[in-house]
Amino acid sequence: MLRMTTLPACCTPFDAHWPLPAPLPGTVFLSTRFDPSLLNPDDFQRSAVPPPASIQRSVAKRQAEFLAGRLCAREALQRLDHLDCIPAIGDDRAPVWPGHISGSITHSNGHAAAIVGHKAQWRGLGMDLENLLTLERAERLAGEILTPDELQRMATVPREQIALLVTLTFSAKESLFKALYPIVLKRFYFEHAELVEWTEAGHIRLRLLTELSAEWGHGKELVGQFAVEGDQLLSLVAVGA
Known part of the structure; x- marks a missing residue:
């Protein structure tokens, strides 16, 4: 029997609206908005979400975002597969999903989301939500996030698009890591992938610049998608079975 959980006051009702350009068949996506100032000390217990020690020691913002994300994940698992499960934090800091x-x-910043699917259909799912960088911060961080080739391509982009491009590149690489890490079990970083192409319609193409495995080697390309809503950008990379 599934647990019926009333969401804490710090979280808005679950939103199942798909925000990206192309739906992903066989997945469940849920999001919620959260307000750390409304978090109560007993919200974890009442929501039946055991807080890890690192979360118990953290500030209200970190506690609220962890709780909101785990509540989205549990509800998504219930809707996908009738599972009553809270993904734990693994030794590698990644969520531990059912096998x-x-x-x-x-x-x-006040927005949490989760997506789940069956491995028989999706070997890897990686999703990342970011606040859009300001132009000043984007120009300052570009050298840390973009490869030399990406920096060359950025030089051809209108200046008013630079903040979006740098935010998108950061987010897309985060999503790529989340999608591939459970498959290759090897860490890689910003310099090990590049954003080759992106469209204003929300489609992206990424290329690996490192050898992660026999299957996932230098030059391997993956596609993804993104959407901008307000001052936030959401990206997704999905690896099909």
């Missing part, structure tokens, strides 16, 4: 499930959790 037959792929999933991803993300949160940024």
Whole structure:
């Protein structure tokens, strides 16, 4: 029997609206808005979400985003597969999903979301939510996030698009890591992938610049998608079975 959980006051009702350009068949996506100032000390217990020690020691913002993300994940698992499960934090800091499930959790400034699907259909799911960078911050961080080739391409972009491009590149690489890490079990970083192409319609193409495995080697390309809503950008990379 599934647990019926009343959401804490710090979280808005679950939103199942698909925000990206192309639906992903066989997945469940849920999001919620959260307000750390409304978090109560007993919200974890009342929501039946055991807080790890690191979360118990953290500030209200971190506690609220963890709780909101895990609540989205549990509800998504219930809707997908009638599972009553809270993904734990693994030794590698990644969520621990049931063995037959792929999933991803993300949160940024009052907004949390989770997506889940069956591994038989989706080997890897990576999703990342980011606040749009200001132009000043984007120009300052570009050298840390973009490869030399990406920096060359950025030089051809109108200046008013630079903040979007740098935010998108950061987010897309985060999503790529989340999608591939459970498959290759090897860490890689910003310099190990590049955003080759993006469209204003929300489609992206990424290329690996490192050898992760026999299957996922230098030059391997993956596609993804993104959407901008207000001052936040959401990206998704999905690896099909």
